[in-house]
Amino acid sequence: MDVSVRIVVIGVGNEYRRDDGVGWAVVARLAEQAATSPLPAGVALRTCDGDPARLIALWDDADLAVVVDAAHAHPGRPGRVHRLVLDAERLPPSGDTTSSHGLGLGEAVELARVLDRLPGRLVVYAVESADTGPGNGMTGAVAAAVEPLARRISREIGSRVD
Secondary structure, X not given: OOOOOOEEEEEEOOOOEHHHHXXXXXHHHHHHHHHHOOOOOOEEEEEEOOOHHHHHHHHOOOOEEEEEXXXXXXXXXXXXXXXXXXXOOOOOOOOOEEEOOXXXXXXHHHHHHHOOOOOOEEEEEEEEOOXXXXXXXXXXXXXXXXXXXXXXXXXXXXXXXX
16 A cells, blocks of 8 residues: 555445446545545545455555445345444454455454554445346445445544544
């Protein structure tokens, strides 16, 4: 990671697996917002397929990493957003919510912990999904979560910049 980057927002997922593209959609929305209201200096927007090594490389040396990912929940409520915070402790249990990827964010966090490569603070926004099968476009409830979540993240990162 570039040494001038203090905060990184990472959208995790696959835009060709319906609701799994929510992380990428939030990052795209933040980039659109930045066109008219620039992000503070030191903020980077990135996307990732969820590979643990790539995630670790993207958040390496960041003061704050904000990760947005789709999640399965049983029972689920598509579009519901969960906010999880990791400082020096383990990722808190999220009940029956899991990543939509085979190898989840939890594994990336634990690997980063062992390698001493966690960001200073990690905030995870997990958006409950309805359909992560092949195809383009998110379901209505998940698509509706994108704009409010982008605004929420924008406020959060804005309050963290000196």
